Amino acid sequence: MLQDQQYLRIPGPTPIPPSVQRAMAQPMIGHRGNETSELLRSIKPRLNKVFGTDQDVLIVTGSGTSGLEAAVVNAVKPLDEVLVIVTGAFGARFVAICEAYGIRVHKYEVEWGKAFDTHEIKEHLRNLPNVTAVFATYCETSTGVLNPIHELAAAVKEVSDALVIVDGVSCVGGVETRMDEWGIDILVTGSQKAFMLPAGLMFIAVSERAWDVIRSNPNRGFYLDLVKYRDDLAKDTTPFTPALSILFGLDQALDLMEKEGFENVYARHTLMKKMTRGAFEALEVPLLTNEEDASDTVTAVKPDDFDAEEFRKVIKKEFGLSVAGGQEHLKGKIFRIGHMGYCSPADVLQTLGMMEMGLIKTGKNIELGKGVAAAQRIYLEWGE
Numbered sequence: 001m002l003q004d005q006q007y008l009r010i011p012g013p014t015p016i017p018p019s020v021q022r023a024m025a026q027p028m029i030g031h032r033g034n035e036t037s038e039l040l041r042s043i044k045p046r047l048n049k050v051f052g053t054d055q056d057v058l059i060v061t062g063s064g065t066s067g068l069e070a071a072v073v074n075a076v077k078p079l080d081e082v083l084v085i086v087t088g089a090f091g092a093r094f095v096a097i098c099e100a101y102g103i104r105v106h107k108y109e110v111e112w113g114k115a116f117d118t119h120e121i122k123e124h125l126r127n128l129p130n131v132t133a134v135f136a137t138y139c140e141t142s143t144g145v146l147n148p149i150h151e152l153a154a155a156v157k158e159v160s161d162a163l164v165i166v167d168g169v170s171c172v173g174g175v176e177t178r179m180d181e182w183g184i185d186i187l188v189t190g191s192q193k194a195f196m197l198p199a200g201l202m203f204i205a206v207s208e209r210a211w212d213v214i215r216s217n218p219n220r221g222f223y224l225d226l227v228k229y230r231d232d233l234a235k236d237t238t239p240f241t242p243a244l245s246i247l248f249g250l251d252q253a254l255d256l257m258e259k260e261g262f263e264n265v266y267a268r269h270t271l272m273k274k275m276t277r278g279a280f281e282a283l284e285v286p287l288l289t290n291e292e293d294a295s296d297t298v299t300a301v302k303p304d305d306f307d308a309e310e311f312r313k314v315i316k317k318e319f320g321l322s323v324a325g326g327q328e329h330l331k332g333k334i335f336r337i338g339h340m341g342y343c344s345p346a347d348v349l350q351t352l353g354m355m356e357m358g359l360i361k362t363g364k365n366i367e368l369g370k371g372v373a374a375a376q377r378i379y380l381e382w383g384e
């Protein structure tokens, strides 16, 4: 096999554009100097656009989970009651974090592979008058579901004063997000998914309403105390040494998104989802989610007549193509294809071509080219 070449199609980390890679190779600078302040000033307005908010988007060095924990430790107090909507492994992570802090958790579990129903959440919440926060996952990476976050906050507000806290790690930057308009109180994302960067930075924004709650919380911890990050970002600095190399990369990655046009970035992700799903439908290999619930950034495939793990091994060995397996009870039952960030329809066609050969080598009887052709037709019809 050709060395030093790989096709990374997992839902994060995702490939990094060459210009971002080069930006990250810049020599180190002082994190208290003017250059870093300039860098932050250049980054800030574009992060606002990606989040769809006028609030400052705070930049914290840590993986995505540090953002989930930051939301919990800042906005919720031990013994508070919260509602966590669990649509997969990442909803379950919010439960685990809350429980680690002694918070009383009401779980609302949805079958893995389906999106939550906003109306049902609202009715459920009517019977939970003491809940101070509702946690939800925008893209549930473990199942490839994009939850209807755009309608959640309005529904919650009809029946409750609870804050709406959203994990957007595997889609913000790849799908349209309007934090202010939709009424999201805290939105979290990370650098290694749709932002085309390595893991290491977490981005989080907070509504006015949530800042009131956070300010009145006396125990916000130390490293993840968001008030520190907010006060410092207002002065174009950070409380602790940021992952400067990734900040260089972030500035360039935002440049790339802005030049492509944010709307075009989102449309590209929708197209890649349609091409990927259309291919597997044509090949008659079942998908885990229905069309309406499917995420633009990751597709979960649930084979019924071949082994998902065997298939993953074959494509990795033949082509250096990596797709993700299932998590928890879906382990061994599904595989997940990431199509976000630095990924184009051309990459999708190449991935599908490799996967068709992988299917044959795994013993699945398909007509070669059928999935690719379906994806090509979807591409050609797109935007006509």
Ligand SMILES: *Cc1c(COP(=O)(O)O)cnc(C)c1O
Pocket (backbone or CB within 6 Å): 012, 063, 064, 065, 066, 090, 137, 139, 140, 141, 167, 168, 169, 170, 190, 199
């Ligand atoms: C990747 C991911 C995270 C964060 O994981 P880290 O490994 O901590 O970066 C959180 N939520 C979702 C939905 C994710 O996909």
